[in-house]
Amino acid sequence: MKPVLEIENLGKSFGTKVIFDRISFAVGQNEVLSVIGQSGTGKSVLLKNIMGIIKPDSGSIFVNGKNLYTNSGEIDREILSKMGILFQGAALFDSLDVYGNIMFGLERSKMDIMEKKRRFSDVLNSLGLRGYESKSVSELSGGIQKRVGLARAIVLKPEIMLYDEPTTGVDPITAGVVNSLILRMREIYGMTSIVVTHDIESACRISDRIIMLHGGNIIFSGTPSELMESTLEEVTDFVRR
């Protein structure tokens, strides 16, 4: 499988607190990879490293074989534009309606207005958001807010989609919908997905592969069934919690 994203020897500490101690993994094209681990193990920091929001102390991040950072240490904006993120809790702008939230990402793009409108209409359909265009954020249920957050990222057509705890704090029905959406985004747009979660059930349902972070290292990497069969203490503690 051709790797789309490669993480090599990534290291990150905050002061004396080591978050990652040289972790490495790769994600193949079209793959859904989940990253699990206890709260505070650095899952969100990992996504922020990949999105260029927090700079790692050491190691490299390659997208399609190209380093996210240029030789002078600057972020390569073109590489960054290949990635999209759904933040925990969707993080929408309350002052904007659904249209404004989804168009936000496109506003600064040089794309012509017809293309912007075509893309907007496209994501509205694929995410079942027709009729919500002029609703304000406060009028939306949690599930619809997630869809709008997803639409805002998808409209930029990222090759890699990152999800931070997409099913945390939502009811089981919405969690099911969110999981189906992650799989549909892959189907429709051929996206590669990285899903950070502590929801084992969701991770097992949607993932091709799961990695587990613990104590600054990747202590497990395998398929959902391999995870369930693992006898590693850290894994069994986490799975049966």
Ligand SMILES: Nc1ncnc2c1ncn2[C@@H]1O[C@H](COP(=O)(O)OP(=O)(O)O)[C@@H](O)[C@H]1O
């Ligand atoms: N910007 C930051 N500055 C200092 N410490 C941080 C920062 N971001 C995260 N941390 C710390 O890094 C650790 C990992 O955080 P996080 O990635 O949010 O965990 P997770 O998402 O796995 O629950 C936590 O101990 C957190 O307090």
Ligand SMILES: [Mg+2]
């Ligand atoms: Mg987190």
